Amino acid sequence: xxxxxxxxxxxxxxxxxxxxxxxxxxxxxxxxxxxxxxxxxxxxxxxxxxxxxxxxxxxxxxxxxxxxxxxxxxxxxxxxxxxxxxxxxxxxxxxxxxxxxxxxxxxxxxxxxxxxxxxxxxxxxxxxxxxxxxxxxxxxxxxxxxxxxxxxxxxxxxxxxxxxxxxxxxxxxxxxxxxxxxxxxxxxxxxxxxxxxxxxxxxxxxxxxxxxxxxxxxxxxxxxxxxxxxxxxxxxxxxxxxxxxxxxxxxxxxxxxxxxxxxxxxxxxxxxxxxxxxxxxxxxxxxxxxxxxxxxxxxxxxxxxxxxxxxxxxxxxxxxxxxxxxxxxxxxxxxxxxxxxxxxxxxxxxxxxxxxxxxxxxxxxxxxxxxxxxxxxxxxxxxxxxxxxxxxxxxxxxxxxxxxxxxxxxxxxxxxxxxxxxxxxxxxxxxxxxxxxxxxxxxxxxxxxxxxxxxxxxx
Ligand code: TRP
Numbered sequence: 001x002x003x004x005x006x007x008x009x010x011x012x013x014x015x016x017x018x019x020x021x022x023x024x025x026x027x028x029x030x031x032x033x034x035x036x037x038x039x040x041x042x043x044x045x046x047x048x049x050x051x052x053x054x055x056x057x058x059x060x061x062x063x064x065x066x067x068x069x070x071x072x073x074x075x076x077x078x079x080x081x082x083x084x085x086x087x088x089x090x091x092x093x094x095x096x097x098x099x100x101x102x103x104x105x106x107x108x109x110x111x112x113x114x115x116x117x118x119x120x121x122x123x124x125x126x127x128x129x130x131x132x133x134x135x136x137x138x139x140x141x142x143x144x145x146x147x148x149x150x151x152x153x154x155x156x157x158x159x160x161x162x163x164x165x166x167x168x169x170x171x172x173x174x175x176x177x178x179x180x181x182x183x184x185x186x187x188x189x190x191x192x193x194x195x196x197x198x199x200x201x202x203x204x205x206x207x208x209x210x211x212x213x214x215x216x217x218x219x220x221x222x223x224x225x226x227x228x229x230x231x232x233x234x235x236x237x238x239x240x241x242x243x244x245x246x247x248x249x250x251x252x253x254x255x256x257x258x259x260x261x262x263x264x265x266x267x268x269x270x271x272x273x274x275x276x277x278x279x280x281x282x283x284x285x286x287x288x289x290x291x292x293x294x295x296x297x298x299x300x301x302x303x304x305x306x307x308x309x310x311x312x313x314x315x316x317x318x319x320x321x322x323x324x325x326x327x328x329x330x331x332x333x334x335x336x337x338x339x340x341x342x343x344x345x346x347x348x349x350x351x352x353x354x355x356x357x358x359x360x361x362x363x364x365x366x367x368x369x370x371x372x373x374x375x376x377x378x379x380x381x382x383x384x385x386x387x388x389x390x391x392x393x394x395x396x397x398x399x400x401x402x403x404x405x406x407x408x409x410x411x412x413x414x415x416x417x418x419x420x421x422x423x424x425x426x427x428x429x430x431x432x433x434x435x436x437x438x439x440x441x442x443x444x445x446x447x448x449x450x451x452x453x454x455x456x457x458x459x
Contacts, residue, residue, distance in 0.1 A: 010075065011170030012246045018175040020256055021182055023068075023234075023243050024263045024403075025324030028182065029231035030112050032268040033189075033318055034293045035392075037275040039228050039440060041286030044216025045208040048225055049272070051217070055229040056265055059444055062436035063235050063400045065257045066407035069419040071244025072253065078238025081245070085411045094402035095336075098238035100207040101399060102332040102354065104391040105237070107360035108384050109329065110162070112290075113322035114154025114364070118144060120315035128298040129308050134282045141294045144367025155364045156357060162326040163353040166334055167346055170246050176326060185317040186267065192314065193273040195304055202277035208286060209276040220457055225447045227393030232264055236396030236403065239328045242335050253420040254429060274300075290367075290385065330356070363387055379459055389459060401445040408438035 013019035040048050074081040086092075122128065128142065145151060165177060197206065198308035230236045247253070275293060278300040279286060288295060301311035330352060337348040366373040366383035373383040380386050407416050414433040421430060452458060 010246070012086075012248065013172040013175055016248070016251045016256070018171065018179060018382050019243070019247050019251060020259055021179050022175050022324070022328075023240065024241055024260050025177075025182055025321075026234045026243065026328030027232060027260055027264040027325075028185070028267045028321055028324050029325030030109060030116075031220035031325070032230070032264065033271040033321065034112060034116075034290075035388075036228065036232065037272055037290055038287075038292040039224055039281075040209070041276075041288065041292060043221050044213070044218075045211040045276075045286070045391045045411040046210050046219045047214050048221055049209070049269075050212055051154050051221060052225040052229060053265065054314045055444075056233065056261060058436060059226070059400075059441045060233045060235060060440055061257055061261045062433055063230075063404055063432060064233055064240055064261065064448045065253060065420060066403055066416060067238070067240035067436055068244035068247065068253050068257065069416045070407060070411065071241035072247045072249070073415070073419045075245045076241075077245070077339045077375070078241045078332065080339045080407070081238075081338055082240050085415075086406070091402075091406055091410065094399065094406065095238055095241075097395065097402075098236070098241075098399050099333050101237040101391050101395040102239065102329050103356050103359065104387060104395070106159075106162075106326055106329040106356050108363040108387040108392070109322070110155045110158050110326060111359050111364045111384060111402070112357065113149060113158045113319060113326060114151060115145060116315050116322055118150055118154050118311060119298075120319060123298070123301070123308060123315055126308065128302055128311055131302040132299055134295070134299055135417060137295045137298050138284075138291070140287075140298070141291050142368060143247060143289075146327050148365055148369035150367060151364040151367070152361055155360050158322075158326065158358070159183060159330075159353050159357050162323060162330050163349050165323070167349040168331045169345065170331075171450070173190040174452060176307060177320075177327070181317070181320045186270075188310075188313055188317050189267065189270045189274065192272050192300075192310065194262065195310075196277045196281075196300065197276045199277050199281040199300075199303075201281040201292040204275035205278070206273075208280065209272050217328055219455065223393070223397070223452055226445070226448055227397055230396040230400050232268060233261065234325070234328060236399035238332050238399075242332050243328065245335070252424060254420050254422075256423045290388075290439050361402075381459060397445055397449065401442060401449075404437050404441040404445070408442070413438065 013022065070081050074084040076084055078098045080094050082091040082095040234240060272284055275296055279296050282299045301307040304310050333352040334348045336344045337352060338345055362373050363384040368374050376382060376386060418428045
């Protein structure tokens with residue numbers, strides 16, 4: 001099933017399922033399994049989760065549809081998409097910011113993805129085959145991430161594998177990898193969740209995670225939840241514009257968005273079901289920050305029958321979930337360089353991956369290897385967390401605002417609707433979506449940004 005309007009040079013997904021799995025693969029990644037639990041932990045638990053869900057389905061889904069429609073309509077990379085629909089204007093800067101953001105996110109995301117590979121090897125070689133306490137686990141993690149050769153080497157490895165797949169192109173590389181591995185990840189997560197919720201002490205973890213305590217909500221909860229929604233859904237930097245540009249005109253974008261948002265949310269919620277009971281079981285604090293997953297899970301695996309096997313499978317699939325996301329992050333600058341600068345795919349991949357690696361080195365050294373980077377002056381945290389806050393949160397939030405305003409007011413609801421209004425989409429859908437993209441998303445985002453600036457609560 002090749003799209004009839006596929007041009008000779010540009011790739012395209014070979015089927016609807018292939019597209020949905022690749023886009024879900026982009027959305028599902030470390031954001032769901034590593035980042036979601038720790039922002040929930042820091043954000044106070046269940047109340048945060050509820051706000052997060054609201055943002056995903058009211059703002060995130062609407063923005064995603066806007067991105068996919070713009071991508072499919074223009075068949076271009078993010079910069080090209082704005083150029084094609086608003087020629088001669090500065091709107092292309094929204095696309096360009098997205099391309100830069102993609103490189104920046106990939107640079108620190110690749111570091112964490114590298115840790116998952118490192119933890120896979122650690123599990124296989126038996127580091128966690130004996131029961132370990134929470135503090136031993138924290139020590140192992142601290143020692144591992146402070147090792148500069150391991151962190152930089154694994155970043156290099158991870159970006160190298162990403163580059164090879166992106167170089168192989170859209171349907172041959174990205175789609176093929178996603179199709180097999182996403183279902184395997186889901187199955188393993190379900191198994192682990194079942195084990196975790198039946199641990200002793202799981203009740204306290206489940207209560208923290210599922211019984212909302214609204215006194216735990218602070219104003220800081222809202223920007224964190226919104227940023228997490230954009231990050232997890234891969235929005236705000238043009239990844240979905242790019243993936244949309246490879247979609248056949250026959251695909252119903254509205255139902256695709258529903259499926260992608262549902263799967264992404266299901267995986268994040270499942271990750272929480274694994275982490276929080278286990279966390280309370282071993283007595284770690286929910287606000288342990290970026291190391292949360294790496295510190296909690298090894299203690300859980302040590303208690304499972306065939307724990308080493310489970311552990312190895314988990315970190316392997318987590319690495320793969322990360323891979324389908326790093327692929328989408330790299331695909332954005334690559335598609336930009338191919339479309340706009342006329343470079344070959346191979347040259348574009350090598351150049352963008354190399355630049356990303358160089359930008360990623362300071363993040364790889366920011367967890368103990370270099371003390372200055374690990375503990376920045378002032379209120380700023382370490383360099384990796386700083387990158388995650390600036391690019392993984394604010395930049396995506398601003399990018400999503402730009403996209404919502406552009407699609408809602410400049411390109412226009414009518415033009416966008418013509419792209420997604422296909423058979424089976426009820427007529428009421430358009431005005432609802434128009435309300436979300438023109439009013440709710442911009443007002444919500446601006447409200448949150450104004451609040452952050454007013455309170456100077458940047459981190
Ligand atoms: N969504 C991915 C995750 O949850 C990360 C990611 C991939 C991403 N592509 C993106 C985030 C584009 C923002 C923008 O792990």
